[in-house]
Amino acid sequence: MxxxxxxxxxxxxxxxxxxxxxxxxxxxxxxxxxxxQGGRDITSSDQVAQIFDGNATYAFYAWMExxxxxxxxxxxxxxxxxxxxxxxxEAARDKLRLDPAVVIPGYYSRVDTHQHPGNLTGADNAGxxxxxxxxxxxxxATAGYELHERFASLVEGYGTFRAILDMGCGFGKSAxxxxxxxxxGRVVGIDLSVPCLEVAAAEASAAGLGNLSYEQADLRHSxxxxxxxxxxxxxxxxxxxxxxxxxxxxxxxYRVLAPGGTAIHLxxxxxxxFLTFLYHGHGLRNNEPYMPVINALDMAAELEGxxxxxxxxxxxxxxxxxxAANWPKWRFPWATFVARKPAA
Amino acid sequence: MQNEPVQPELQFFADPAIDRLLGVVFNLAGEVQVLRDxxxxxxxxxxxxxxxxPGALNAFKPxxxxxxxxxxxxxTYVKHLFDPMLGLAASRSISEVSGDN
Numbered sequence: 001m002x003x004x005x006x007x008x009x010x011x012x013x014x015x016x017x018x019x020x021x022x023x024x025x026x027x028x029x030x031x032x033x034x035x036x037q038g039g040r041d042i043t044s045s046d047q048v049a050q051i052f053d054g055n056a057t058y059a060f061y062a063w064m065e066x067x068x069x070x071x072x073x074x075x076x077x078x079x080x081x082x083x084x085x086x087x088x089x090e091a092a093r094d095k096l097r098l099d100p101a102v103v104i105p106g107y108y109s110r111v112d113t114h115q116h117p118g119n120l121t122g123a124d125n126a127g128x129x130x131x132x133x134x135x136x137x138x139x140x141a142t143a144g145y146e147l148h149e150r151f152a153s154l155v156e157g158y159g160t161f162r163a164i165l166d167m168g169c170g171f172g173k174s175a176x177x178x179x180x181x182x183x184x185g186r187v188v189g190i191d192l193s194v195p196c197l198e199v200a201a202a203e204a205s206a207a208g209l210g211n212l213s214y215e216q217a218d219l220r221h222s223x224x225x226x227x228x229x230x231x232x233x234x235x236x237x238x239x240x241x242x243x244x245x246x247x248x249x250x251x252x253x254y255r256v257l258a259p260g261g262t263a264i265h266l267x268x269x270x271x272x273x274f275l276t277f278l279y280h281g282h283g284l285r286n287n288e289p290y291m292p293v294i295n296a297l298d299m300a301a302e303l304e305g306x307x308x309x310x311x312x313x314x315x316x317x318x319x320x321x322x323x324a325a326n327w328p329k330w331r332f333p334w335a336t337f338v339a340r341k342p343a344a
Numbered sequence: 345m346q347n348e349p350v351q352p353e354l355q356f357f358a359d360p361a362i363d364r365l366l367g368v369v370f371n372l373a374g375e376v377q378v379l380r381d382x383x384x385x386x387x388x389x390x391x392x393x394x395x396x397x398p399g400a401l402n403a404f405k406p407x408x409x410x411x412x413x414x415x416x417x418x419x420t421y422v423k424h425l426f427d428p429m430l431g432l433a434a435s436r437s438i439s440e441v442s443g444d445n
Binding site: 005006009010012013014017054059060062063066067070071073074075076077110111112115116117119242284285287289290292293 | 354356357358362363366367370371373374375377378380381382385420421424427433434435436437438439441
């Protein structure tokens with residue numbers, strides 16, 4: 001007796017549960033931290049972990065983060081069970097180039113990222129499932145893709161670009177608003193996941209964007225020529241890579257950029273001990289195991305190691321006011337990483 | 345469509361029974377909200393249509409087909425409710441990653 005109404009009601013419940021978790025439970029945890037800290041100088045997330053060892057509020061915080069997400073994906077009402085794949089006629093094959101020779105790398109295939117059973121290259125409905133999940137990842141901030149519109153607007157502020165490569169594009173949530181702001185240029189999105197690319201191509205077609213296309217490709221070896229693009233972007237990709245893959249991606253992004261080209265990545269960076277503790281814990285709880293090691297890297301040095309110069313790293317406001325010190329809700333530590341390939 | 349669970353669920357409380365019991369409570373809470381939603385909609389529809397007699401719900405006897413559907417739904421519900429007691433994840437990950445993996 002599974003019904004659309006039951007599915008909607010259950011997910012509305014989960015959204016409310018997540019709102020409660022990210023405001024009330026997070027608020028309680030933050031308050032307890034300020035009390036338990038007791039004026040000590042806390043300089044590392046390991047010290048925060050010691051403070052919360054055996055703490056009931058933290059146990060509930062962690063449990064809720066893990067299991068609200070689990071219920072969104074799995075079980076009788078979960079996306080995986082409930083959502084149908086994209087209909088074949090909507091796949092917009094003219095906007096999509098698949099490559100059967102693409103090999104799914106081990107860092108990717110070992111993990112069901114975001115607790116998505118079967119991961120993004122599994123079932124035919126994986127792209128639809130990921131899209132549904134992404135719309136409620138952070139209620140009030142990322143719902144409706146406000147974040148991606150804001151990122152596209154930020155990208156626009158860095159110049160007028162004519163050829164853009166979006167690496168690890170997923171279902172095109174950033175590539176689409178970037179393309180809509182770049183009528184005089186072309187945007188190519190690459191990703192490993194066929195189901196995600198099919199959703200992306202369908203949305204590009206529905207939006208009537210003739211300058212946006214998608215390709216199945218490994219971001220470490222995009223298949224594009226040296227110097228082909230004047231802008232490379234990525235959104236929420238860096239933290240999903242292990243260190244070797246990240247370094248290969250940066251080298252590849254440098255290679256495909258023309259001299260004077262720009263790279264703009266939207267990802268996460270945090271160093272506050274309390275927030276680092278929660279962020280690294282999120283990586284464990286949400287099946288994003290590379291988060292801690294990527295966060296620990298000196299990303300400016302990594303970009304420079306690939307040849308880039310003029311590196312800028314800035315906090316990113318996914319919604320107005322979110323980077324304020326007194327922001328009352330849990331949030332991802334969004335940051336932009338901007339770098340340039342030297343002019344010839 | 346759902347994969348078989350492949351590894352133990354993460355543990356956050358000192359006693360893993362609390363983790364599992366909380367899963368049951370959480371599933372139950374979701375199901376209660378589904379029912380609350382349906383009941384609220386049903387009441388609104390009946391009120392608008394003035395189409396139900398007093399005592400009709402209590403007197404109703406499900407037909408064979410409806411009864412089978414109710415039985416199957418209850419079975420699915422009970423499985424969903426108690427699955428967290430098994431302490432199994434629905435997805436795979438790896439526990440630790442070094443910087444040079």
